[in-house]
Amino acid sequence: MELYNSIIDKINGYLGSTTPKRYAYDPHKTWEDVGGNQLVMMKESAYELGGDNKPAVNYACVTSGDYADKDEILVYGKDLNQISGSTPFARIAIVKVKDLEGEGQEDTEPLFRAIQDIDFVKYHVYPKGYMIRSSSDSFREQVRVSKEAVRKGITFEQVGNSYIAQYKKNPDIVAVKMIFVTADDADYAGMRADAKKTRDITLTLSKILEGMSTDCHTCSLREICDEVEGLKELHFGKEKKEFKG
Numbered sequence: 001m002e003l004y005n006s007i008i009d010k011i012n013g014y015l016g017s018t019t020p021k022r023y024a025y026d027p028h029k030t031w032e033d034v035g036g037n038q039l040v041m042m043k044e045s046a047y048e049l050g051g052d053n054k055p056a057v058n059y060a061c062v063t064s065g066d067y068a069d070k071d072e073i074l075v076y077g078k079d080l081n082q083i084s085g086s087t088p089f090a091r092i093a094i095v096k097v098k099d100l101e102g103e104g105q106e107d108t109e110p111l112f113r114a115i116q117d118i119d120f121v122k123y124h125v126y127p128k129g130y131m132i133r134s135s136s137d138s139f140r141e142q143v144r145v146s147k148e149a150v151r152k153g154i155t156f157e158q159v160g161n162s163y164i165a166q167y168k169k170n171p172d173i174v175a176v177k178m179i180f181v182t183a184d185d186a187d188y189a190g191m192r193a194d195a196k197k198t199r200d201i202t203l204t205l206s207k208i209l210e211g212m213s214t215d216c217h218t219c220s221l222r223e224i225c226d227e228v229e230g231l232k233e234l235h236f237g238k239e240k241k242e243f244k245g
């Protein structure tokens with residue numbers, strides 16, 4: 001599963017000059033989860049990550065390469081208990097999966113289903129006092145943090161543990177690196193561009209699964225297929241398999 005590797009390769013270049021804080025995954029240090037959508041009213045809000053039209057980027061890259069060898073949380077910039085006003089924000093997940101294209105797995109479908117399941121996680125984490133507003137069109141993930149959560153000492157370590165705990169319910173997932181960024185000198189525009197590319201790759205996989213024609217000259221997805229190594233091979237491999245029956 002190497003379609004997203006060229007995107008993962010660029011992440012370190014976006015994170016700014018601060019030295020990250022690193023935390024090993026600890027399932028006993030998750031933040032309380034409310035189990036469903038919650039409303040943090042403006043008057044209860046301490047601040048917003050991505051508020052006042054500041055950047056707020058989110059994407060997840062799936063790989064079977066050596067980009068995430070253990071479960072960990074990295075924080076670049078101020079932590080949740082140090083922020084006092086609207087701040088730029090990014091959350092990136094690097095998710096290592098078993099090699100779903102390995103022996104006996106020529107079919108594209110299990111791979112795509114795994115990617116969808118992984119994407120699903122972001123809609124199933126509800127840390128108390130951490131109201132997430134996602135928009136898949138603009139790749140934004142804006143978060144309103146409540147005064148109560150700040151008073152109780154909420155941190156990215158705890159929120160990151162909550163995300164990783166949710167990911168680890170999926171037996172195909174080997175390890176997760178969860179990166180939170182609030183640093184002023186991070187390249188949020190670069191991250192946003194790669195969030196879009198990640199979405200485009202997943203959409204292309206979905207189209208390939210629908211059984212579209214294999215004429216690259218007339219295909220509207222040619223730009224992304226020319227850029228991302230492995231997509232064309234995946235499409236033609238699938239066609240060959242179907243042709244053989």
Ligand code: SF4
Pocket residue numbers: 204208213214215216219220221222223225231232233235236
């Ligand atoms: S391999 Fe060619 S036909 Fe298939 S999705 Fe990519 S550009 Fe389109």
